[in-house]
Amino acid sequence: MLCNLCKKNEATVHLTQIVAEKMQKVDLCEACSKEKGVSDTTGFSLADLLLGLGAGQELEKGSSAGNELKCPQCGFTQADFKKAGRLGCAECYHTFAEGLEGLLKSMHKGVRHTGKVPQALRQSRELTDKVKSLQKKLEKAIAEENFEQAAVCRDEINQLRQTHGNLLPG
Amino acid sequence: MSISEFLSTPAEMCRREGANDRIVMSSRIRLARNLRGFPFPGWAKKADRIKSFEVMRPAVESLPMMAGSFSEAMENLSALEKQILVERHLISREHAAKAAGSGLVLNKAESLCVMINEEDHFRMQALCPGLQLRQAWQSIDELDTALERVLPYAFSPELGYLTACPTNLGTGIRVSAMLHLPALVLAEQMNQIIQAVNKLGLAVRGLYGEGTEALGNVFQVSNQMTLGESEVEIVEKLNKVLAQMIEHEENARATLLEKKPKMVFNHIGRAYGILANAHSISSKETMNLLSLARLGFDLGLFPGIQRSLVDELFVITQPAHLQNAHSEKLSAEARDLLRADMLRERLKPVKRPNPPASPPDAPAAET
Numbered sequence A: 001m002l003c004n005l006c007k008k009n010e011a012t013v014h015l016t017q018i019v020a021e022k023m024q025k026v027d028l029c030e031a032c033s034k035e036k037g038v039s040d041t042t043g044f045s046l047a048d049l050l051l052g053l054g055a056g057q058e059l060e061k062g063s064s065a066g067n068e069l070k071c072p073q074c075g076f077t078q079a080d081f082k083k084a085g086r087l088g089c090a091e092c093y094h095t096f097a098e099g100l101e102g103l104l105k106s107m108h109k110g111v112r113h114t115g116k117v118p119q120a121l122r123q124s125r126e127l128t129d130k131v132k133s134l135q136k137k138l139e140k141a142i143a144e145e146n147f148e149q150a151a152v153c154r155d156e157i158n159q160l161r162q163t164h165g166n167l168l169p170g
Numbered sequence B: 001m002s003i004s005e006f007l008s009t010p011a012e013m014c015r016r017e018g019a020n021d022r023i024v025m026s027s028r029i030r031l032a033r034n035l036r037g038f039p040f041p042g043w044a045k046k047a048d049r050i051k052s053f054e055v056m057r058p059a060v061e062s063l064p065m066m067a068g069s070f071s072e073a074m075e076n077l078s079a080l081e082k083q084i085l086v087e088r089h090l091i092s093r094e095h096a097a098k099a100a101g102s103g104l105v106l107n108k109a110e111s112l113c114v115m116i117n118e119e120d121h122f123r124m125q126a127l128c129p130g131l132q133l134r135q136a137w138q139s140i141d142e143l144d145t146a147l148e149r150v151l152p153y154a155f156s157p158e159l160g161y162l163t164a165c166p167t168n169l170g171t172g173i174r175v176s177a178m179l180h181l182p183a184l185v186l187a188e189q190m191n192q193i194i195q196a197v198n199k200l201g202l203a204v205r206g207l208y209g210e211g212t213e214a215l216g217n218v219f220q221v222s223n224q225m226t227l228g229e230s231e232v233e234i235v236e237k238l239n240k241v242l243a244q245m246i247e248h249e250e251n252a253r254a255t256l257l258e259k260k261p262k263m264v265f266n267h268i269g270r271a272y273g274i275l276a277n278a279h280s281i282s283s284k285e286t287m288n289l290l291s292l293a294r295l296g297f298d299l300g301l302f303p304g305i306q307r308s309l310v311d312e313l314f315v316i317t318q319p320a321h322l323q324n325a326h327s328e329k330l331s332a333e334a335r336d337l338l339r340a341d342m343l344r345e346r347l348k349p350v351k352r353p354n355p356p357a358s359p360p361d362a363p364a365a366e367t
């Protein structure tokens, strides 16, 4: 059996892993398993290996009409991803979004983040929501000619903008 | 201060205790984070890496939980110093290979370590003795929250924390525990356990050794998926699985003692015999025999010693630690001789294992 990665040496390391009921198998030679960090103490995962094997092709699906996608921010291309199994910058997730989706689905539990959100972002999101609902209330009050209520809403909005303007968009 | 002066001695390190440390040697949580506006370290030009390092390092040093920390650029550490950090599980092998533009900041208690410009801009980890995943999550969450106040992270509301490798995307979290499972290995149940744990989306692998070989019967269990689950969900999933693995190991120990006591005592007695009397011994053989000695300690065969002695021997017989104790450069053969000398010396006060007389009604099963 030949090594899945270099396709030259005899495979001596055989890995099987079942992720979410999907069986994944990888056969590697000694050199490639070392290079891929199968013996590394912190970060080996089979998904990592599979990335090296199939990820490049996955990503290509995202390119339209054969012209190669390139990240406008960092100049990273699909060919680079195929080689490294890593992306170039944060913006790459945007650039290669279409091709990445299938890949993310195959290696993770879901495709949307449900965990921690940086505090500043959380606050700004909460504030944005608050301002939006106040604006609605304001419009409604104006439509109903309830000007007292409208004035209260306007004051609240202005106060939020004044104290937390840095966290609000626009 | 050099890193060797900063680090606690292996003896001090091994005296740290935590819940279930009879089986769970340590708990670790690692977060991957990146800065907005800088390419990921692997793609960045050297000049960019140095620039981002100069932004990140002071930010980490300024955090209250990192007061009095050890902070150094990787190029200022010798190969031996880096290897010692790897053997202490403080940095990754990959990080040890990094040069200019990478570094580490390690807190005084050695419980928090931030690798700068590893595969991601930040790889920060909390390390606790025994089974303390919730505690580890709390510490690393605090560090992360403090850091995000001073540095802008690359974050997307849909995809979470953006990482160089899509396998870490989302929470960027790797929750893991190091387990000593000699009885499951002796009882040949380990493959079954690995398969069952794999089915839950967790990875199990030998911590030392190549490929699937697990030297010293030490295994690492960790989550693989980082997107679509919250950090707390992942921590609790690990907690649940680890509790079951601990129970399986305890059951396997009880069953072995009941059904095959001679086999167990034979293994432990031979391990002691070699460790206490050899004149040349490899690191690999040492780890496997120390694992049996640790089991012997747990089973009460070595009264009068502490488990920390065995754990300390585990650390100080590793190649870099052994080299560090000697000024001249050692060849592998010379290390084997010195390792054996050290083991004989340290095991001198340890009496040979003394199995309890088998109860009259228990059949002394032969293997």
Ligand SMILES: [Zn+2]
Pocket: A003, A004, A005, A006, A007, A008, A009, A028, A029, A030, A031, A032, A033
């Ligand atoms: Zn190969």
Ligand SMILES: [Zn+2]
Pocket: A071, A072, A073, A074, A075, A076, A088, A089, A090, A091, A092, A093
């Ligand atoms: Zn990019």
